[in-house]
Amino acid sequence: MTRLGLSDTIAAVSTAPGSAGVGIVRVSGPQALEVAGRVFRGRRAPATTAAGRFLYGHFLDEAGELLDEGLCLVFRAPHSYTGEDVAELQSHGSPAVLRHLLAAILSAGARAARPGEFTLRAYLAGRMDLTQAEAVLNLVGAQSETARKQATLGLSGALSARIGAIQDGVTRTLSAVQAMLDYPEEGVPQEERQGPLRAAGAQLSALIATGRAGQLASQGARLALIGAPNAGKSSLLNALLGYERSIVTPIPGTTRDYLEAQLELAGVPMTLVDTAGLRDTFDSIEAAGVRQARALAGAADLVLRLEDGSRPREPLEGLPQGALLIQTKADLEAAWHDPAALRVSAVSGEGLPELRERVRLTLLGDAGRQEVWLGSQRQLDAARRALEHVRAAQTLPDDLAGFELEEALHALSEISGRNVQDDVLDAVFSNFCVGK
Ligand SMILES: Nc1nc2c(ncn2[C@@H]2O[C@H](COP(=O)(O)OP(=O)(O)O)[C@@H](O)[C@H]2O)c(=O)[nH]1
Ligand SMILES: [Mg+2]
Structure with a gap:
């Protein structure tokens, strides 16, 4: 079905849904300028306007009634995004105006564009290859x-x-x-x-190594904070965020549910997940939270395993491989030493830059050194x-x-x-x- 229907003229609202200063309806295809001319009244008709020019005028609906005022930009094949004749109609960014304007254009002879069809036409016209078309998709969605x-x-x-x-x-x-x-x-x-x-x-191996990094960068990564009660999970979450998102108290078992917060860390969008402290408990609500914490650890892209650095160690069991070991409360005297542990303090901020860097390295790995992903x-x-x-x-x-x-x-x-x-x-x- 993809290669069919290239001889027709397509149209769609190209700006995001919702109210905005300006909204754009794009029309592309052999009849684009004629179709646009049927809904637009300006000093000249789009079809007789030179490429690269714009016209000021009024948009009319099917009954000839005034819809809005705005601009019509004229592109001619092959010098347009799609490689075809294109008219871009810029009205006020009102969902009601855009809906009506699109309806008028469709009854003037265009067909509703399918998802990605403008870019598909650009690809079929040889204006971009498939990696570039996918890059357009990634750019539009870049977070x-x-x-x-x-x-x-x-x-x-x-x-x-x-x-x-x-x-x-x-x-x-x-x-x-x-x-x-x-x-x-x-x-x-x-x-x-x-x-x-x-x-x-x-x-090829170097490029393949960038595949996961590319996906994390575009879709984001989930980072779970896991540890015993009072290890300092909620405090670390707040320190990384820079504001008090999670409740911190000296009472073990304060966080019984889990909560999520968004932040950009090392150029990657992350969801930080604060969880209930892992321990055996008779409190059924807390026990449910502990089960949930283990499940969240399993689903995360990376687990930060927090252990209180100021108290004797108690081993945590059943955590996923590859978790980063974090020794918390580095501002207090250390009760244990482990060269694998990264020492951080939510109170003094010590170790936080190193933690961010370690997270970046662990998630992106060598991809960080490759130019293209x-x-x-x-x-x-x-x-x-x-x-x-x-x-x-x-x-x-x-x-x-x-x-x-x-x-x-x-x-x-x-x-x-x-x-x-x-x-x-x-x-x-x-x-x-x-x-x-
Ligand atoms: N001195 C010091 N105390 C901390 C630090 N992080 C957390 N705490 C304290 O340890 C207790 C438990 O912290 P919390 O973040 O609620 O731990 P969670 O149960 O793992 O979420 C609280 O009394 C915090 O004030 C730290 O970096 N330094
Ligand atoms: Mg907590």
């Missing part, structure tokens, strides 16, 4: 500085360039292998195949498949290696979208909102 930066890089084509370099290496090796099959007596040395393939494998699960899956084929090619005889290299190239070209089925496109673009 953190890191996510925004990565999306902007993706949009600039940096990820495509990185993939292209890997493709070049694999293609060169494939030609060498094929030449060897045609002229076996020439005997291309083994090293001529292994060197470039090792390089391609290393580049993979931007979607789809890209990650394809990169993993490409790596498998490259690795297989390293161990196989020439005729079979050639097949693996072709498969690797196929997977790589899926990332930039040179080689994808319609169902892949549908899956990508259906994640967009209408109007993008």
